[in-house]
């Protein structure tokens with residue numbers, strides 16, 4: 113069978129392409145239109161193959177033996193070499209098995225009462241505050257607290273100290289990885305060391321009465337040896353990184369959608385009025401797609417048009433063929449989720465949750481990635497989003513403050529520019 117050779121933008125240094133990448137939200141779209149669903153370009157010296165569409169993405173998942181995980185150098189260094197995000201093969205698999213114990217249905221049932229408490233606290237805060245509150249900050253605080261309190265079992269000052277260092281650390285995640293004194297990257301490396309120290313103490317003091325860390329006890333590596341504390345703390349740091357910005361972004365975009373479209377809030381409220389808060393039976397399934405189909409359609413539409421992770425990476429260890437295009441060994445591939453989700457037939461640029469109910473949307477939606485590296489926290493993220501949306505709508509009458517910029521900033525994850533200022537009219 114004949115394979116097409118890899119189309120290229122012809123970028124030599126990749127400097128101009130990098131400027132465009134950060135400036136132009138349609139960077140990938142424009143190039144897909146010109147070069148097809150698989151093309152190569154260069155971003156500051158780094159060759160990158162962009163892919164979109166079900167065919168190319170399915171082909172990728174079907175050739176996982178010829179691929180490994182990949183992250184930019186800054187992320188790699190800040191996450192650390194023990195992190196499962198930077199591992200491949202059996203050592204990646206073994207750590208996924210261990211960390212996955214934090215996200216089983218039984219574990220989620222354990223976390224649910226604390227998540228419900230946090231939603232109730234936030235609802236009370238909005239209802240009793242006279243001045244406008246930035247909902248984006250509330251969602252960020254909530255998403256961090258779910259991991260720090262609910263999963264790691266941290267409270268009060270310990271949680272605040274962790275948050276302060278974590279913010280320094282995240283600021284440098286996508287910066288140039290040169291640790292010149294005083295640079296964001298040097299500060300982030302120092303913050304990383306403090307974070308690891310704090311997480312080590314958290315791990316040593318773990319008990320079954322708080323959080324879920326006891327579930328990690330006895331976790332084994334790929335050779336059957338228990339994972340060291342140094343290893344486990346790097347996995348915990350990864351959870352903070354992977355679960356915070358992403359969940360906060362999806363919640364902020366969901367609230368934005370409800371507040372800016374006058375028809376959406378009544379449409380969803382009709383369904384929410386028929387369900388119980390707090391969840392009566394099993395909180396994990398209380399608002400799933402069979403019991404809250406509109407809520408699920410809304411979440412899917414938010415993930416489609418504003419995916420928190422616009423794309424994820426793989427590196428080829430052997431030649432692979434994607435949608436008929438041959439990609440040589442040692443190339444980095446970016447699966448362009450945001451571009452894939454808008455590409456196809458119909459009104460795909462429009463925000464229309466009903467498309468997930470009336471069968472008109474037939475493409476695969478992969479906001480959590482796929483294959484052997486699919487998001488480990490998917491079930492927790494979905495639970496948090498459902499509980500927050502139902503709990504807030506049940507208790508608060510949100511009003512958007514006029515004269516603010518509700519456009520989205522896209523990097524690192526989509527979020528309303530002016531923070532989504534709201535009051536409650538209750």
Ligand code: HEM
Nearest residue numbers: 197354355358359420421424480481482485487488489493
């Ligand atoms: C709406 C929220 C979230 C979105 C959209 C999201 C999305 C993603 C994506 C796209 C990947 C890459 C998958 C791949 O390479 O195929 C990923 C990986 C990962 N996510 Fe999430 N995520 C979210 C929330 C969370 C949460 C709450 C946690 C845990 C607390 C988490 C933990 C992880 C981990 C550990 C990985 C690495 C998996 C691996 O390399 O094997 N994520 N996520």
